Amino acid sequence: DTGVSQDPRHKITKRGQNVTFRCDPISEHNRLYWYRQTLGQGPEFLTYFQNEAQLEKSRLLSDRFSAERPKGSFSTLEIQRTEQGDSAMYLCASSLEPQNTEAFFGQGTRLTVV
Amino acid sequence: DAKTTQPPSMDCAEGRAANLPCNHSTISGNEYVYWYRQIHSQGPQYIIHGLKNNETNEMASLIITEDRKSSTLILPHATLRDTAVYYCIVRVPSISNFGNEKLTFGTGTRLTIIP
Numbered sequence: 721d722t723g724v725s726q727d728p729r730h731k732i733t734k735r736g737q738n739v740t741f742r743c744d745p746i747s748e749h750n751r752l753y754w755y756r757q758t759l760g761q762g763p764e765f766l767t768y769f770q771n772e773a774q775l776e777k778s779r780l781l782s783d784r785f786s787a788e789r790p791k792g793s794f795s796t797l798e799i800q801r802t803e804q805g806d807s808a809m810y811l812c813a814s815s816l817e818p819q820n821t822e823a824f825f826g827q828g829t830r831l832t833v834v
Numbered sequence: 835d836a837k838t839t840q841p842p843s844m845d846c847a848e849g850r851a852a853n854l855p856c857n858h859s860t861i862s863g864n865e866y867v868y869w870y871r872q873i874h875s876q877g878p879q880y881i882i883h884g885l886k887n888n889e890t891n892e893m894a895s896l897i898i899t900e901d902r903k904s905s906t907l908i909l910p911h912a913t914l915r916d917t918a919v920y921y922c923i924v925r926v927p928s929i930s931n932f933g934n935e936k937l938t939f940g941t942g943t944r945l946t947i948i949p
Contacts, residue, residue, distance in 0.1 A: 724877070753936065762921055762939030763878065776936065811877050813937075821866075823937060825877030 724826035726812050732832045733802055740798045741829045745814030752795050753823060754787055755811040756780065763811055769795060770817070802833045837861065837924045843944040852909040854943050856922030859903045866925050867898060868937065869907045871918040878921065878939075881907065917947045 725744040733739050745752050750771050755763035766785070767777045771792035781787075784802075789795040799806055809830050813823040839857040846852040858867060869881040882889055882896045884905075889896045895908040909916055921942040 755939075760941070762919075762941050763937075765936050765938060768936055813877070821883060822880035825879070827875075827877050 724812055724814050724824050726810075726826040726829050728829055729827065730830045730832075732834060735804060735833055736801055738798065738800045739802060739831065740796055741810055741812075741831075743795045743797070743812030743814075743826060745793070745795070745812070746816075746824055749814035749816045749824075750792070751815045751817045751823075752789055753813040753815075754795070754797050755813065757809040757811060757828070758807075766797075799831075802831075804833045807831055807833045837938070838922045838940050840920075840922050840940060840943045842941065843946070845946050845948055846909075846912045847948050848914060849911055852912040852916065852945060852947070854907040854909075854920050854922075854945065855904065856907070857904045858922070858924050861902050861924050867896065867902075867905050868923040868925060869894070869896065870921045870923065870937070870939075871916075872921070872942070873915075873918045881920075912945075912947045914947050914949065917945060919944050 727742045731739055753768040754766040756766055757763040764780055765778050766781050767787050769789040772789050784800045787797045809828040811825055811828045813825040815823040837858055837860055866883050866885050868883040870878040871881055872878045882891055882894050884896045884898055886898055886902055898905045919942040921939050923937050
């Protein structure tokens with residue numbers, strides 16, 4: 721297992737376009753998290769899934785953001801009508817609950833909206 | 835909002851012990867203290883966690899005060915590769931109480947190891 725994988729690593733898009741990111745968690749990890757990180761700040765929680773169920777969403781997750789985990793394995797995060805303020809690193813993490821207590825993070829997808 | 839307070843930056847000489855403090859005065863009885871670090875351009879990496887007893891693993895030691903209002907992460911022999919941002923996190927219970935809570939990050943401590 722190569723850990724949490726995120727694709728793409730970098731994305732440049734024009735304002736107003738839609739973008740979709742993918743996260744492949746560690747095999748059999750039932751918990752999956754999405755975070756967003758801007759320069760100089762710690763990661764901010766966006767949402768998390770337990771298997772395919774989305775259990776919590778941050779108020780940061782506006783109507784333009786949607787996340788799915790249809791089969792309880794990989795997850796996608798879509799941002800519609802991107803804005804310059806969406807420029808950030810988007811991090812995915814997974815864990816196995818309740819056995820494990822540590823979350824494993826991917827390398828992130830860096831989004832730049834121009 | 836983060837429930838911890840950490841100094842924004844610290845320096846440590848290579849080979850010496852790095853002691854990173856964290857205040858969490860409002861911690862609840864069932865909340866754990868977690869430490870993660872983030873090396874430039876990488877995702878955060880788990881280091882260690884504890885409830886009330888001191889903990890040690892191959893990476894670090896965690897010392898939690900008896901009143902649990904503060905803790906210290908100790909890197910016993912710091913190397914240049916330990917240069918990173920270190921986050922002290924108190925776990926927030928999830929609304930569904932599945933047994934693991936989301937991690938709420940603050941701004942952390944930027945640790946620089948000096949050759």
